[in-house]
């Protein structure tokens with residue numbers, strides 16, 4: 001009788017242990033976080049917790065991750081155009097009847113993209129300059145116009161005493 005009672009009590013105890021064991025279970029996923037951008041890409045997240053119910057009395061923990069991610073893709077953001085720095089000034093040269101130096105810039109730093117704005121202002125800049133005369137002996141006539149409109153050109157002047165007045169040169 002005593003042995004049977006002990007066996008029954010042992011079985012009852014084991015059953016109560018088995019029954020008290022609680023496996024963890026996930027809550028439902030939360031809603032996705034907002035995709036709070038108007039352009040470009042970001043990530044949305046959602047989460048859940050192992051509290052539905054939580055694991056207890058040596059029950060198994062929830063499997064898997066508590067966080068989930070998904071990409072949120074929008075139109076690419078506009079990129080406004082931007083000028084490069086100005087180039088250095090060109091050599092002084094005669095264009096359109098006056099001596100000028102030129103410098104340039106381009107709208108590629110970066111170029112406009114995805115409906116971004118164009119660069120504002122001019123891509124070329126001029127300033128007048130003094131065309132340096134060649135060295136020589138005086139007295140001289142007026143300088144002729146330069147033979148070249150860019151790079152290196154040649155200007156003439158003549159000795160007034162030999163060739164006559166400047167008006168004839």
Ligand SMILES: *[C@@H]1O[C@H](CO)[C@@H](O)[C@H](O)[C@H]1NC(C)=O
Pocket residue numbers: 025026027028052053
């Ligand atoms: C786990 O939780 C989900 C969501 O609340 C529920 O649908 C499911 O029945 C639960 N499972 C168990 C074993 O508790």
Ligand SMILES: *[C@@H]1O[C@H](CO)[C@@H](O)[C@H](O)[C@H]1NC(C)=O
Pocket residue numbers: 040041073
């Ligand atoms: C946004 O995602 C798209 C598609 O995956 C990709 O082609 C693009 O390069 C991404 N843009 C940025 C700014 O990360």
Ligand SMILES: *[C@@H]1O[C@H](CO)[C@@H](O)[C@H](O)[C@H]1NC(C)=O
Pocket residue numbers: 017057058
């Ligand atoms: C959990 O398991 C350990 C080791 O198997 C045991 O010692 C402990 O009594 C158990 N706890 C419960 C509450 O079942």
Ligand SMILES: *[C@@H]1O[C@H](CO)[C@@H](O)[C@H](O)[C@H]1NC(C)=O
Pocket residue numbers: 082083084085109110
């Ligand atoms: C515009 O370009 C200049 C010259 O390259 C650079 O220094 C500057 O950082 C750029 N600005 C922007 C907003 O890209």
